[in-house]
Amino acid sequence: MKARAFSYFRAATIDQALDAHARAGDDARFIAGGQSLVPALSLRLQAPRLLIDITHIDDLRGVRREGGHLRIGALTRHCEMLSELLIAEFAPLLHAVAPFVAHPAIRNRGTFGGSIALADPASEFPAMTLALDAEIEIAGPSGRRRVRADDFFIDLFETALQPGELIIAVYVPLFKADQRFAFDELARRRGDYALVGCGMLATFAGDRVDDIRISFFSVGNTPTRVKGAEAILIGSRLDAGRIATAQGALEGDLAPPDSDEVPPAMRLHLARVLLGRLLGRLGEGA
Amino acid sequence: MRGLDEPLLDETDETVRVRFVVNGRKVACEVAPRDTLVDCLRDKLELTGTHAGCEMGACGACLVQLDGRAVHSCLIFAVQADGARIETIEGLTESGMLAELQAEFHRRNALQCGFCTSGMLINAHELLSQTTQPSRDEIRDALSGNYCRCTGYEAIVDAIEAVAKARSDGGGAT
Ligand SMILES: Cc1cc2nc3c(=O)[nH]c(=O)nc-3n(C[C@H](O)[C@H](O)[C@H](O)COP(=O)(O)OP(=O)(O)OC[C@H]3O[C@@H](n4cnc5c(N)ncnc54)[C@H](O)[C@@H]3O)c2cc1C
Ligand code: FES
Ligand code: FES
Numbered sequence: 001m002k003a004r005a006f007s008y009f010r011a012a013t014i015d016q017a018l019d020a021h022a023r024a025g026d027d028a029r030f031i032a033g034g035q036s037l038v039p040a041l042s043l044r045l046q047a048p049r050l051l052i053d054i055t056h057i058d059d060l061r062g063v064r065r066e067g068g069h070l071r072i073g074a075l076t077r078h079c080e081m082l083s084e085l086l087i088a089e090f091a092p093l094l095h096a097v098a099p100f101v102a103h104p105a106i107r108n109r110g111t112f113g114g115s116i117a118l119a120d121p122a123s124e125f126p127a128m129t130l131a132l133d134a135e136i137e138i139a140g141p142s143g144r145r146r147v148r149a150d151d152f153f154i155d156l157f158e159t160a161l162q163p164g165e166l167i168i169a170v171y172v173p174l175f176k177a178d179q180r181f182a183f184d185e186l187a188r189r190r191g192d193y194a195l196v197g198c199g200m201l202a203t204f205a206g207d208r209v210d211d212i213r214i215s216f217f218s219v220g221n222t223p224t225r226v227k228g229a230e231a232i233l234i235g236s237r238l239d240a241g242r243i244a245t246a247q248g249a250l251e252g253d254l255a256p257p258d259s260d261e262v263p264p265a266m267r268l269h270l271a272r273v274l275l276g277r278l279l280g281r282l283g284e285g286a
Numbered sequence: 287m288r289g290l291d292e293p294l295l296d297e298t299d300e301t302v303r304v305r306f307v308v309n310g311r312k313v314a315c316e317v318a319p320r321d322t323l324v325d326c327l328r329d330k331l332e333l334t335g336t337h338a339g340c341e342m343g344a345c346g347a348c349l350v351q352l353d354g355r356a357v358h359s360c361l362i363f364a365v366q367a368d369g370a371r372i373e374t375i376e377g378l379t380e381s382g383m384l385a386e387l388q389a390e391f392h393r394r395n396a397l398q399c400g401f402c403t404s405g406m407l408i409n410a411h412e413l414l415s416q417t418t419q420p421s422r423d424e425i426r427d428a429l430s431g432n433y434c435r436c437t438g439y440e441a442i443v444d445a446i447e448a449v450a451k452a453r454s455d456g457g458g459a460t
Pocket of ligand 3 (some may be wrong): 332396398399400401402403433434435436437
C-alpha cells in the first residue's frame, strides 16, 4: 500500500522542527530513520499531513562525554552503537544489544532517539535505558527538560513526550570498573521482535551485588523493571538460592498480557529462564 | 528547500524536484513527497533491478546503497534522499563490485526466480566488506531480513561463504 499524500519539510535546526510542528498541530509527525514510521504510513495506520524530517539537524547528532554521562544524540543510528568506540567503552550494554535490534539494513537507518520515542514494548533499547538509569533530554515549545527513564515510559506507546516535543539526546551514566552487565532475548528467529528479553546492570562490592537494575521487554505495555527481584539480589553473591528466589519474585513483578500466541504463563516461564541464565553469567563475570 | 513561511499544508500532493547521484550519474526528477525511493527508482528512473515486495521493510527485495550503506528503498521517501548518492544493483553490477558474488550465485543455483537476488547481493556485499571471514551463522544472521521463497537459502549461504573463502585464500583480494 501507499501512504496518504503529505507535505514534507526538512528542518535544519531544533527550533525550525518545533515551530513547524506547532503550526501543523496533530497533523504533523517527525521522521528520523523512518524504519517504524514509514511502514505505519504505508499501511495507513497513520496519515499525517506533514512530515518534518529531523535527520539534518546537527544538534541531534554525535556521541560525547559530558561529566559523568555519555551523551548519545537522538540521531545516533543503531549501527553506530556497534561502531562508535565511546559507546563500546562507556555504554557497553548498548553495544552488546545492538546486534539484536532488527536486521543490518534497518540498523543502518533506524535511530536511537526514534526507538526511545516510539517506545515499542517489544523493543530492546527503551528497556535498556531503564537498566542504565538513563535520562532523556526533551525539547518542546515550552523549553527543555530531562526526564529519567524510570518516569518516561507510561503506557502502550505512551511516554512523557508531549505531542510536538522532540528527543534531543539520551544521557547514560558512564560504565565503571566495578560494574557488570548482561543481556539476552528469546526470539523465534534472529532479528524478529523477542518473545521475552532482558538486560541488567549491576555494581559489585567485591563479589557482592551492591546495586542492580534489571529491565524486561516484551512482557507488557511498557518496558518493565523488576524491583522485587532486584531487592532480593542486592547484598547477595548471586548464589543459586538467591537466584531462585529472585526468579520466584517475577510473578509479582510482571503481569504479561493475554495473548493466544504466547500465553501469560509461558511468557512468565520464559522470563524466569532468562533471568536465571543472565544472573548466572553475571556471577561468572559476564 | 522550501521555507517555513510558505503554507506547508496547502500543497500536500504537489511534486517537488529532487536530485541524486544514481550509479555515478547526476539525475533530477519530480516526485510527490509520498513517493518512496523504490517507486522513484523503478518508475521514474527505470532502474527495475531493485524490486518492490512487501513495501514495509520485511522482505529485503528493495535494498540499495545510500551513501555507501545498504538500506531499504521502500522505507525512504525519495524526498528524504534528496542530495544523496545511491547505488543500485545496475550500478554495482556495471562497476564489477559484485562480479564474484554473482558468478558464485550463478554456479551454485543460489537464485531461481531472482526476485530476492539483488537484495541478497547488496546485503552480502556489505557483510563481506565488514567481515572478511564470516561464519555460516554470521551469514545467516546478516541475511535475516532477506526473504527467498525459492532456494531454501542453503545455496545462498554456500555462495557467500565460497566468495569469502576464495578472497582470503587469494590474499585478501577484493
Ligand atoms: C522489519 C523490521 C524489523 C524491526 N525489528 C526491530 C527489533 O527487533 N527491535 C527494535 O527495537 N526495533 C525493530 N525495528 C524498528 C527499528 O528499530 C526502528 O528504527 C525504530 O523503532 C524507530 O527508529 P526510527 O529512527 O526509524 O524512527 P521513525 O520511524 O522515524 O519514527 C518512529 C516514531 O518516533 C518519532 N520520533 C523519531 N525520532 C524522534 C525524536 N528524536 N524525538 C521525538 N520523536 C521522534 C516519530 O515521529 C515516530 O512517531 C524493526 C523495523 C523493521 C522495519
Ligand atoms: S520491499 Fe522493501 S523490504 Fe520488502
Ligand atoms: S530466488 Fe526466488 S525469491 Fe529468491
